[in-house]
Amino acid sequence: MDVHSSANHRQMDYNLDNMDAKHGKGLLCPEDRFDSGVDSLKEDEDLSREFGDMSMDPTEPVSEEYEPWRAAVTEDGDTLLHLSIIHEATEKAQHLIRLSYNHSFLNIQNHQRQTALHLAVITEQPQLLDQLLKAGADPLLVDNSGNTPLHIACKRGSLTCFGVITQNCQRRLTSILSAYNYSGHNCLHLASVNGYISLVESLIRLGADINAQEPCSGRTALHLAVDHQNPTLVCCLLNLGADVNCLNYGGFTPYHLTFGRHNNEIRSQLYDRTSQELRDMPDSESDDSDMEGLSEDEVYDDIKFGK
Template sequence: MIRLSHHHPFLNVQNHQRQTALHLAVITRQPQLVEKLLKAGADPRLVDNSGNTALHIACKRGSLASFGVITQNCRRHLTTILSSTNYSGHNCLHLASINGYISLVESLVRLGADINAQEQCSGRTSLHLAVDLQNPPLVRCLLSLGANVNCFNYGGFTPYHLTYGRQSEEIRCELYEKTAHELRELPDSESDESDMEEADTPED
């Protein structure tokens, strides 16, 4: 049927959750089907009712095989997809970071994802999210890839500021050494608690 539907609009029909066959192939972990759909003309830019493309789904679920197939077969649209955010304000790199998929984080940055892109809810970068989630390996990974330690979220906090009151001494020490001296002091704010709360890990 896929062969007969080559470049036919049928390939991009969406269900009641606005999922296409491509979304469902990723969700059901069928990378070979993902490849067939893409080669037949399925549009990788289409989003479901949460604003996720098929690549967003692969990053959220840690589907390495589907991730590889999509990124290899969607070079023309890859920059657009990597920079697009879902309705929660997260791009592919944010989703991979939130869910702790370090190999996907590395691959996304190599493919051109902006390592310092801010999610749209509170302006956290992937490094802010890694601190929120208290994930030392992810923090080290992002730092090695060139993440900006002096980047502020919308509340005016650097990743180091988010280590205040958090358990991991390893993360605190790592970021203290790399953060600009003048940015180490916690800024005064009436909204400290709300700006420094943990990442909202659930994703629709």
Template sequence: MDVHRVSNHNVMDYNFDNMESKHGKMLPCQEDRFDSGLDSLKEDELVSEIEEMTLNISEELTQEYEPWRSAVTEDGDTLLHLAIIHEATDHAFQMIKLSHNHPFLNVQNHQRQTALHLAVITEQPQLVERLLKAGCDPRLADDSGNTALHIACKRGSLACFGVITQNSQQHITSMVSFPNYSGHNCLHLASINGYISLVESLVCLGADINAQEQCSGRTSLHLAVDLQNPTLVRRLLELGADVNCLNYGGFTPYHLTYGRQNEEIRCQLYEKTAQELRELPDSESDESDMEDLDSSGDELYDDIKFGK
């Protein structure tokens, strides 16, 4: 998944104007805008400023925590958020070490992103592990309802996915089934984006392969058909997906092959679908429903646009 598909609402304006620590030290200003650090991780000048900010307070860390932990940008980002975004890894490690089981680790910015969210977005699995072992809560959701695990599944981050699941065993059942605000759980997101290895791992972890997303009741198998992904369809069937499951409109996955070009998918599903469920259901809305299905395209399954 392209890093630039992180939605525009994740843009954060790191404006340090009028921000001052309790010791009267003005924090540096930065006029440029950054999209969760994804477009600016290598801005040498800004990284240098972040390091200087952290170094200026490093001598006080073991004696007075409040000025360090309470400093935030106008977008709600703490120094830990900034250190992660700009890959000031040593300083992030230091702050994490000094904040074991402290609420500071779970501070959410104005996009409700925690340090853990940002560590996954910036693909830093070592930081993800440090944060989780220090007490960061993996169940917290951002303003799209995504936990850090949702983001890992959406982005196809195998490393971060592995670290999160290995260090969140006590919450794993609820985490894999938890829907975001678009109605998608982690399995749906992995399926939508075609990450078959993540689909396999989620099912092994206990994810319900027949779970229906909340917008239109489609299972991962329905989604795989709509995305015309024969490899995923085959693997889901091997993993035990129910071909006879109906979405909220009364359609089986096989019904969704109508008007679609992939004959391999059609043949796979035809053989396994119950005979009485092979024909389209009779309904006054059948024609319009199928027109919607035919014109939907992959765009329908974007995590933000889905269900519009």
């Protein structure tokens, strides 16, 4: 990468070869990226010197003119703000945010399409997350998996980051809660898959559609709770008003997903609530006794979706 020089601006001594050698080169996948840079900061005593050469004076007014440091990126597409968040250089990140209030710099996406907001959630820095949102960062931008920052908070079970995002985004909350990632999951689906009961309750209280269906399979949160054999979540969703008679795209109710499974608690919770005409498997005259003696794969394989 070339960093533009200017006679009027002292530049950060930015050497990508050194950065690669010290911090690791090539962040290959979103899961790996969740932890990138955080541990290396604790071992790298020279990081502060690299950030220290940035030519920004906090006493100077914010300029609308081109600033070279805003265009500086690594070969992974990370800006100085991305790097500050990854390495938990909080003061530097706060300085950059102050200089970029309502500026498009806050929404630059790296090569994994992660914004500063995504990285603040991944590194669990709610204070920076709050400052970014108040400065105008866009919570609807998605990474290369289609995840908004709230998707990531729900996937990771971060109640603190969840609270910061939802409190700062009241006017856009409906859009955020209804957004699907590229796997066909909204925030409620992700919280359900991972068994985060508190997040499930909070999402529904905030207006998430409890019966929203995955676009790829038609499963609801209740289907997913049964799929993952989570009786506590099944009970929670039933108490919150989940529709037990909702059919996925294969024509199966949540109760149907108990066939071939051994959790009688889940089955008993759903049986009485499910309409009588929907208790038998679709296109089958068999009753529950017909399923006895069959393995789970024999019974359930045809009704697994989106796994």
